[in-house]
Amino acid sequence: MPRTHVDKVARDLYVLRLDDDETKYFEAIWYIPKGVTYNSYVLVTDEGAVLFDSWKHTYSELFINTLHNVVDPKDIKYVVIHHMEPDHSGSIPKLLERCGCNPTVLGHPLVGNMLRSFYGVEARFTPVKDMEEVSVGGRNLKFIYIPWLHWPDTIATYIKDSGILLTCDAFGGFGIPPAIYDDDDAVVEWYLPLVRKYLATVVGHYREHIVKNVDKLAKLNLEVRTIAPAHGLIWRRNPKIIVDIYYRLARAEPSGRKVVIVYDSMYGFVEQAVKVLAEELSRRGYEVRLFPFTDRDHAHVSDIIGEVLDSYAVILGLSTYEGKIFPQMEYVVRLLIDKVNAEKPVLLVTTYGWGKVSEEYLRSLLKGSQFKVVDVVHIHGAPRGEDIERLRQAAGKFP
Numbered sequence: 001m002p003r004t005h006v007d008k009v010a011r012d013l014y015v016l017r018l019d020d021d022e023t024k025y026f027e028a029i030w031y032i033p034k035g036v037t038y039n040s041y042v043l044v045t046d047e048g049a050v051l052f053d054s055w056k057h058t059y060s061e062l063f064i065n066t067l068h069n070v071v072d073p074k075d076i077k078y079v080v081i082h083h084m085e086p087d088h089s090g091s092i093p094k095l096l097e098r099c100g101c102n103p104t105v106l107g108h109p110l111v112g113n114m115l116r117s118f119y120g121v122e123a124r125f126t127p128v129k130d131m132e133e134v135s136v137g138g139r140n141l142k143f144i145y146i147p148w149l150h151w152p153d154t155i156a157t158y159i160k161d162s163g164i165l166l167t168c169d170a171f172g173g174f175g176i177p178p179a180i181y182d183d184d185d186a187v188v189e190w191y192l193p194l195v196r197k198y199l200a201t202v203v204g205h206y207r208e209h210i211v212k213n214v215d216k217l218a219k220l221n222l223e224v225r226t227i228a229p230a231h232g233l234i235w236r237r238n239p240k241i242i243v244d245i246y247y248r249l250a251r252a253e254p255s256g257r258k259v260v261i262v263y264d265s266m267y268g269f270v271e272q273a274v275k276v277l278a279e280e281l282s283r284r285g286y287e288v289r290l291f292p293f294t295d296r297d298h299a300h301v302s303d304i305i306g307e308v309l310d311s312y313a314v315i316l317g318l319s320t321y322e323g324k325i326f327p328q329m330e331y332v333v334r335l336l337i338d339k340v341n342a343e344k345p346v347l348l349v350t351t352y353g354w355g356k357v358s359e360e361y362l363r364s365l366l367k368g369s370q371f372k373v374v375d376v377v378h379i380h381g382a383p384r385g386e387d388i389e390r391l392r393q394a395a396g397k398f399p
């Protein structure tokens with residue numbers, strides 16, 4: 001059952017958090033067994049309230065009920081839409097219909113049309129410009145465009161007097177943290193792998209825009225004491241942690257000597273080859289992570305993408321399948337190129353029964369990406385003798 005939380009983040013600013021443990025596949029693709037949260041914020045002033053974002057449409061009713069804990073919806077003067085993806089804008093239509101209020105909706109110029117096309121909503125919409133400021137009840141709000149984090153429409157709000165930056169998808173993560181804030185090291189440690197998974201899968205395709213936007217925010221020299229995203233933890237003890245992690249992950253920097261091995265194996269031949277490589281790489285001091293597609297186990301592509309993002313190198317173990325490669329492996333490779341696409345060494349290992357998968361086919365899959373194929377090992381059936389030697393030698397191709 002989804003839980004709700006209401007808490008005071010700072011002077012007159014409240015978070016409304018929904019813990020979504022029902023969505024299994026975020027955006028219908030990313031497997032999230034640890035759930036996700038939607039964080040909406042309300043700033044209460046004596047000139048009316050400002051609502052920032054909402055929850056997924058499934059929770060519209062619950063959203064409106066929860067909102068009553070903080071403000072009478074009639075008193076909402078502005079609704080700020082930081083980003084139109086329905087995980088945040090989904091409850092706004094019902095709110096506008098039910099609140100008995102007529103708020104001005106503020107957002108990127110793209111938002112007005114999307115409100116109409118997504119929900120048939122004719123709102124009183126006023127587009128905001130990059131760096132535009134609005135005052136409400138003596139509080140100053142500065143809107144900052146952060147395009148492609150995660151859509152072209154995405155903006156952040158800086159609440160000047162309390163040093164709070166509301167960032168929507170940026171600096172968010174998957175998971176339902178057992179706390180609202182970053183106060184506890186153990187919670188932060190638990191959460192960070194889910195930040196990596198979120199960044200890689202949801203925003204990974206636009207990772208150079210993360211770098212650009214973090215640079216843009218840094219140049220503004222804002223005094224940011226709290227980062228309040230629309231997913232996951234709110235950073236008030238040490239916001240620098242999440243900014244640094246986003247920046248490092250966006251550049252796909254290796255976090256150590258981690259080699260990610262993704263492989264399929266229908267009857268175990270590729271698996272034998274991969275085990276040789278894993279053993280040899282461990283012996284050489286690498287940290288090996290295995291992601292299998294076998295008759296016992298299927299890895300989740302969402303986990304693979306996250307792990308590859310900060311890996312040192314990647315190994316793809318592939319069986320030949322109807323003249324090509326195993327279908328799930330092709331899917332993984334295409335998503336790795338789409339979401340990670342980083343300058344990392346890649347080793348390809350294939351096995352075949354009667355005609356090896358063409359090297360040209362494999363190379364053409366990776367062509368145009370930043371991944372660098374360092375070696376290709378083809379094995380006829382199960383690896384033995386010379387193949388094992390060849391595999392050990394290939395493991396040495398990583399510097």
Ligand SMILES: Cc1cc2nc3c(=O)[nH]c(=O)nc-3n(C[C@H](O)[C@H](O)[C@H](O)COP(=O)(O)O)c2cc1C
Nearest residue numbers: 265266267268269270319320322323351353354355
């Ligand atoms: C469904 C299926 C399709 C296959 N298609 C081909 C193929 O097109 N060409 C080929 O040389 N071998 C093919 N093979 C044989 C396997 O690629 C080969 O036995 C390989 O070593 C299997 O490794 P694995 O058991 O780790 O998956 C196929 C095997 C299966 C089960």
Ligand SMILES: [Fe+2]
Nearest residue numbers: 083085150169
């Ligand atoms: Fe989004």
Ligand SMILES: [Fe+2]
Nearest residue numbers: 085087088169
């Ligand atoms: Fe989101």
